[in-house]
Amino acid sequence: MTDSLPLLVFSDLDGTLLDHDTYEFAPALPALRALGRVGAGVVLATSKTAAEVAPIRSAMALDAWPAIVENGAGILEPGTGGTGDDGTYRKIRAKLRALPPGFEGFGDLTATGVAALTGLSLEAAQAAKARQFSEPGLWKGDPSRLDAFIQAALASDLHARQGGRFLTLSMGGTKADRMIEIAERYGKPATVALGDAPNDAEMIAAAHHGVIVCNPQAPPMPLLDGEKANRITRTTLPGPAGWAEAIFDILEMLGLSKEAASHG
Template sequence: MTDDLPLLVFSDLDGTLLDHDSYDYTPALPALAALHRVGAGVVLATSKTAAEVAPLRAALGLTDWPAIVENGAGVLDAGAQATGDDSDYRRIRAILATLPAGFQGFGDVTAQDVADITGLPLSAARAAQQRRFSEPGLWKGDAATLDAFMTAAQAAGLHARQGGRFLTLSMGGTKADRMGALIARFAPRTTIALGDAPNDAEMLETADFGVIVANPHAPPLPPLRGEGAGRIIRTTAPGPHGWSQAIFALLHRLGLIKEAAPDV
């Protein structure tokens, strides 16, 4: 880290830095290396748990930076491991027991079920169930019942966020909330945020530059504030390919690199 941080990047994972199907990040490695060379920081911002993020953050060489976990419901500090108080999660599960039926959370199914739903290996699915701040799940009822569920959840103090795959319930806090606190802490000259889902929209609009990464598995995000002026851009390539192309393009646009982006 540096007292004069030129750039701080906030990145979603699934469907953005990670391939939607394979969870591969290899195509993004050249861009990550370029960010390291210019002294930029990278904060992972994801619906994943601390238990999932900690080994991935280490593999990406990003342990010097905190990570936003469970859709912004919590933060994994720089260098920290995935342990801590799970009282928020236990409170969410207790509230869920009082709400209209239809929501099937990770706490309602087996690790094998989570693996089947997400395509994760069984060990990673177990890590996805090690929750501290939020409960993702699928809605199994009809639309009318969902409205009643959402109204009751809100009345009980729960916050709901729709991501690329799951409806996630928490006690509050968004990716954008955590992002704002980290910007205040690190005071970067410029910020970039990358994401592909509705729960990333506020984060993309909060950054100096936002990148909507193409996701062929979901409807495209509607136009965001700042997109018409070019402050928010869209990739044509999905996942880590689009991620890498956008990072190189923005690094060049910011004058932080001179070389052309490699083919990715």
């Protein structure tokens, strides 16, 4: 597989390969099947935990490929379920106890509390709490002390990253870092990265072919390096329909369309 892999696709989930509202991926199925016919790999890259990603990966018939989880803090290996070693997470929680108070993480909440905070179902909240590599949460302390907390976290070798809502602490690693690491496993094939949000920008910029998937429910992503040279493109359709649009365009550009169309 390593020597002949024609393409390795890295994809965000929510709002990209999954519909923003329905969480369905049916519109992307033709493109997923086309990638399978050409022998390309598809690596999911998401903020979700391994417990959340494993059933989605199985539903997409992508168990043969690794997945990037917890925004790049860890990897779900091929063929494995959602459970795994939480040693890194326990180290993060231990470091947190020595930091100035004010941060409330998922580990401080029950599944019911996470469900209330996120709008997830209780079952989904339990999967979101099954963390291995990072701790998201909210700063509940004095706003003027947040910078001091972040500096203390950095001094304890914790990386702090502010997302759209949550401040997430980890031992480091981004989606882009993991993309490069996984691509090296497979002999550094041509890479495609697709996403719809700022936390996907590094991954999109680091791929050979980047795609910004239209998200009408959020402000447009800023112009990225590579767009003027058409190395990074934007879809006109949102979610999985836009995802499929981009994949078929890239297969055409790479001369793989005939092979992708074979066998139906």
